Amino acid sequence: MHQTLLIIDIQPSFNPPPWLISGIQPFIGLLPTVATVERHNESHTPFQRQLGWHPAPDDDSLIAADRIFIKHGYAPSPETLDYLKSQNPDRVLVCGLQTETCCLAAGFALFDAGLQPTLITDLTVGSSLDRSGGLGIRLWEHHFRHTLTSSELLASLGTS
Known part of the structure; x- marks a missing residue:
């Protein structure tokens, strides 16, 4: 099965727990990886005006993914989606911050x-x-059905 790992917003502004970073690391090099980094640009997304906070304007990913894409707001950028579609994966595995x-x-x-x-x-x-x-x-299970655990993924990749 051809799959790509999409790592959402593992960056200093959001102070990810160490267990999350160490849990993602075993997949680096096993799968193609793409990471998003949310950067603040009030003209794109009004975080400060509407929510009273914002991510840093210059954060970088704490995970050394194969490709890193900057986004402004909640969703991946069109460039990220175009890249993922160009990889023609059977599925895109999602992990990271802010599940809901x-x-x-x-x-x-x-x-x-x-x-x-x-x-x-x-x-x-x-x-x-x-x-x-x-x-x-x-919510994910309701809308998309497909979930798995990291141990299930490792087993499917032949490394447990």
Whole structure:
């Protein structure tokens, strides 16, 4: 099965837990990897005006992915989606931060682009509303059905 790993917003502004970074690392080199980094640009997305906070304007990914794309807002950029579509994967594996916002937005964008989004449930962290990510996982299962754990993925890749 041809699959690509999409890593959502693992960057300093969002202070990802160390276990999340170390949980993603084993997949680097095993799968093609794409990471998004959310950068603040108020003219693109009004985080400060509407929410009273914003990500840094110059963050970089804390994961050394094969390709890194900058985004402004919740969803992946059109360039990210074009790149993923050009890879013609059977599925796009999603992990990272904000299960019920940025990861879910990525799921909708991938789905709308004709790709199969699949959430790695134990490699995601929810927003401050639900740090467990449970709400986002339930929404993901409702909208896209496809989920798996990192151990299931490692087993499918022949490395457990």
